[in-house]
Amino acid sequence: MTLHTKSLTEELADWLAQGGRRIGEIVILPSAEGWEVRHVDDAESPATSLTAHKTPEAAREISKYDAAGQYRPLKGAPNLVHGWRLILDTTASLRDALDFFYPAALGNWVAFTQGRATPSPIRETFARQTGMYRITGLLDEDDCRAVVADNCAYATNCRRRIAWPVAAGVPFDNLPPEKTNLEPAPDEMPVLCLHACSLLVASARTYIKKKRAAAGQ
Amino acid sequence: MADSSVSSSTWRDAALVILGHGSTQNPDSSTPTWQHADELRRRGLFREVQCAFWKEEPGFREVMHMIDSDHVFVVPNFISEGYFTRDVLPRELELQGPVTHAGGRTIRYCDPVGIHPSMTRLLLKRAAEIAPGVPPSEISLVIVGHGTSLNENSTAAIKSQVELIRASGAGFGEVVDAYMEEEPLVARWDELTTAPNVVVVPFFIADGLHSYEDIPVLLGLTENSPGAISANQGEVFRRNPYALRGRQLFYSAAIGTDELMADVIMDQVAAAPQESTSPAA
Ligand code: SF4
Numbered sequence: 001m002t003l004h005t006k007s008l009t010e011e012l013a014d015w016l017a018q019g020g021r022r023i024g025e026i027v028i029l030p031s032a033e034g035w036e037v038r039h040v041d042d043a044e045s046p047a048t049s050l051t052a053h054k055t056p057e058a059a060r061e062i063s064k065y066d067a068a069g070q071y072r073p074l075k076g077a078p079n080l081v082h083g084w085r086l087i088l089d090t091t092a093s094l095r096d097a098l099d100f101f102y103p104a105a106l107g108n109w110v111a112f113t114q115g116r117a118t119p120s121p122i123r124e125t126f127a128r129q130t131g132m133y134r135i136t137g138l139l140d141e142d143d144c145r146a147v148v149a150d151n152c153a154y155a156t157n158c159r160r161r162i163a164w165p166v167a168a169g170v171p172f173d174n175l176p177p178e179k180t181n182l183e184p185a186p187d188e189m190p191v192l193c194l195h196a197c198s199l200l201v202a203s204a205r206t207y208i209k210k211k212r213a214a215a216g217q
Numbered sequence: 218m219a220d221s222s223v224s225s226s227t228w229r230d231a232a233l234v235i236l237g238h239g240s241t242q243n244p245d246s247s248t249p250t251w252q253h254a255d256e257l258r259r260r261g262l263f264r265e266v267q268c269a270f271w272k273e274e275p276g277f278r279e280v281m282h283m284i285d286s287d288h289v290f291v292v293p294n295f296i297s298e299g300y301f302t303r304d305v306l307p308r309e310l311e312l313q314g315p316v317t318h319a320g321g322r323t324i325r326y327c328d329p330v331g332i333h334p335s336m337t338r339l340l341l342k343r344a345a346e347i348a349p350g351v352p353p354s355e356i357s358l359v360i361v362g363h364g365t366s367l368n369e370n371s372t373a374a375i376k377s378q379v380e381l382i383r384a385s386g387a388g389f390g391e392v393v394d395a396y397m398e399e400e401p402l403v404a405r406w407d408e409l410t411t412a413p414n415v416v417v418v419p420f421f422i423a424d425g426l427h428s429y430e431d432i433p434v435l436l437g438l439t440e441n442s443p444g445a446i447s448a449n450q451g452e453v454f455r456r457n458p459y460a461l462r463g464r465q466l467f468y469s470a471a472i473g474t475d476e477l478m479a480d481v482i483m484d485q486v487a488a489a490p491q492e493s494t495s496p497a498a
Contacts, residue, residue: 007285057255064244073241075274099267099283103275107282116320117282130304195278198271199241 022188034089050085056096076160119164136204151203160193231288239270256479277309296331297374315490327485357410364396404435407462422473
């Protein structure tokens with residue numbers, strides 16, 4: 001039994017053929033060599049004003065630090081550096097580069113749209129933590145709303161769009177629409193968050209510890 | 218070692234997934250894991266090679282969405298068995314045991330790199346490289362771990378390496394284990410060793426605060442000035458040898474940064490768990 005009918009590279013090729021061009025802060029432009037990836041703000045810049053790169057692995061280095069030289073552990077952070085272009089000759093190498101810019105974005109989106117992904121409600125993610133993060137199981141629904149609104153803020157912190165509710169049957173009602181809109185513009189592949197990242201789990205721990213300390217617990 | 222039913226012909230249709238800890242603070246934490254993945258990708262042994270991390274992206278819960286293969290070998294790039302390899306990784310990957318059948322896929326969960334006997338080869342190579350021209354008989358080799366607090370059995374992994382190196386015939390004057398936070402303490406390295414030359418190798422997966430700063434301070438290579446060394450990162454490994462406490466000390470980068478770790482990952486793949494039952498249809 002095979003899991004997929006098409007490989008992820010073929011899925012990407014289909015998306016591109018249907019006019020797909022944007023993911024997070026990057027834009028994918030057809031070029032004489034194959035594909036050219038840029039920061040979306042650099043889409044119209046003269047090629048000569050941008051530093052050219054030619055390997056998928058360059059994407060890993062481009063996305064590692066922000067313009068101020070700060071490490072970017074969260075690739076969804078809206079602070080991808082400008083001033084580069086990445087020239088790739090095959091869709092397979094474009095796929096590899098995308099997985100460095102936005103890890104798992106392609107696979108998550110394909111699995112999600114094909115009904116093969118099961119996003120974890122945030123309270124379930126917190127409830128299964130062990131060790132120093134076990135305490136996050138104590139966040140109630142309102143705590144979850146508050147910590148997600150703060151930690152995952154679309155405008156400033158993370159461009160992933162959350163596919164999970166607070167709890168089964170309890171959607172978020174306090175987030176800006178783009179944070180939960182999983183079908184943005186037709187030419188854009190949403191960067192989905194199917195399961196909370198470790199930064200959110202760590203924020204939840206800090207949040208609940210402060211709350212309990214304030215309550216004298 | 219390698220067995221017949223998990224052969225290299227299986228690998229070519231399979232995915233290799235290397236799992237690391239990663240860090241939201243230290244940009245060097247995931248570097249060795251990526252480098253080993255790049256190397257194994259270059260060798261073309263697998264249909265695809267991916268990495269996933271606890272503290273970085275892609276996360277453990279999404280990496281299976283990134284691969285096309287129906288057969289997956291998962292190798293934890295961890296230094297020992299413990300909380301992560303026994304609790305966190307199986308939970309996050311939703312494993313059912315050493316071999317998991319799920320969603321039409323067969324996932325083989327291998328042992329962490331650090332407990333494979335072939336780590337011995339790396340430690341011997343590292344010692345020879347770092348103190349070139351010094352006869353092994355005049356070297357005390359010190360393998361350093363964290364010890365205590367962390368719920369990891371790195372102490373057991375290190376003790377077993379010490380035994381293996383002693384038995385290897387490599388001819389070191391002596392081989393000892395030492396720890397940052399438990400006895401025998403690495404801070405007493407000069408009391409633990411007798412040879413004129415001392416080679417210190419941190420038994421960690423990646424360089425970071427421990428190898429850049431904490432251990433050098435404990436060894437007495439540097440003053441305790443937080444940030445001073447991490448600002449220069451690898452500089453502390455480039456000033457060998459250090460003349461200290463009447464000895465010549467050679468200080469190595471974390472063992473996990475060695476390029477031969479890619480071979481240890483392959484050794485763990487070759488030792489992958491067997492099917493205990495026939496695959497589900
Ligand atoms: S939990 Fe998801 S949406 Fe929130 S910061 Fe992490 S990756 Fe972004």
